[in-house]
Amino acid sequence: MFSSHRTLKRRTPAQGIDRREYIGHLVDEYYTTTNIEAQQQVTANLANFAYDPINWSHLLEADALDVFVASLETQDQLLKVHGIAALCNLCLDKTAAKFIREQLKLLTGLFVRTDHPEIVLHSLALFYQLLEFGERTERDLLLSPAVLRTVQEWRVKAHDERIVKLCQLLLQDFATRTEVVQLQKASPNVPTAEQQSSEAGASG
Structure with a gap:
């Protein structure tokens, strides 16, 4: 051994x-x-x-x-x-x-439950690539309401800019307008991904 x-x-x-x-x-x-x-x-x-x-x-x-x-x-x-x-x-x-x-059920379950930034970072990158190169029918399996809420939470609380950017990209590129609006209603004081991007550009 x-x-x-x-x-x-x-x-x-x-x-x-x-x-x-x-x-x-x-x-x-x-x-x-x-x-x-x-x-x-x-x-x-x-x-x-x-x-x-x-x-x-x-x-x-x-x-x-x-x-x-x-x-x-x-x-x-x-x-x-x-x-x-x-x-x-x-x-x-x-x-x-x-x-x-x-293994999507296992992967999304891990993402929703974890508080480890490195696990979150790699999960987000994995989800983005699966969505980018996969079938559109898989979107609903991968971007469940629980996953979208967790993406929104990490977009707000993460100190790692890589995590924040990946969260923004997931929401911008793969979430529907209705889903984004629902997330915003759930957290009315949180800027949208588009607003955060604009603010970042203005400060740059």
């Missing part, structure tokens, strides 16, 4: 180990270890592989997407961050995107 990247490297044969095999070892390690820090190391490594499209086929073949989904169902915040970050990067792959869309 490999307990860390260092251990795996030490046990690697002198002639080396190819990327596909290494990713497979990491996936196996996630399921065989009971050490949370080892799982964090594994998901961090797998998430790093997800940043490069050259690794996507290897991750799919090794069933790494199941690891990322499993990490979202844990109680550990760091595992959740790694899982959602990886899915965000992988969603541009058509096969991965289909798998991810089957």
Whole structure:
């Protein structure tokens, strides 16, 4: 059993180990270890592989997407961050995107309940990409009233400008005018996304 990247490297044969095999070892390690820090190391490594499209086929073949989904169902915040970050990067792959869309209930539930800014950031980026490249019929599944309310809340309270901007873009590009009006009525003292954008431009 490999307990860390260092251990795996030490046990690697002198002639080396190819990327596909290494990713497979990491996936196996996630399921065989009971050490949370080892799982964090594994998901961090797998998430790093997800940043490069050259690794996507290897991750799919090794069933790494199941690891990322499993990490979202844990109680550990760091595992959740790694899982959602990886899915965000992988969603541009058509096969991965289909798998991810089957997890929309889990993903939106996580977004609505979390108070972790990094999870929110990656969730917003993931939602935007799914909406941008997906079927219009999926919009209602993804942008439920609960999700829209949460987007509005983070648009107001977030200190991270990346989160604020993504919230604005989601509302501007994918929410209907009626939904935006309803959100505004629910929070009458909160400026609309368009007003915030205008104010930001005027102050710039």
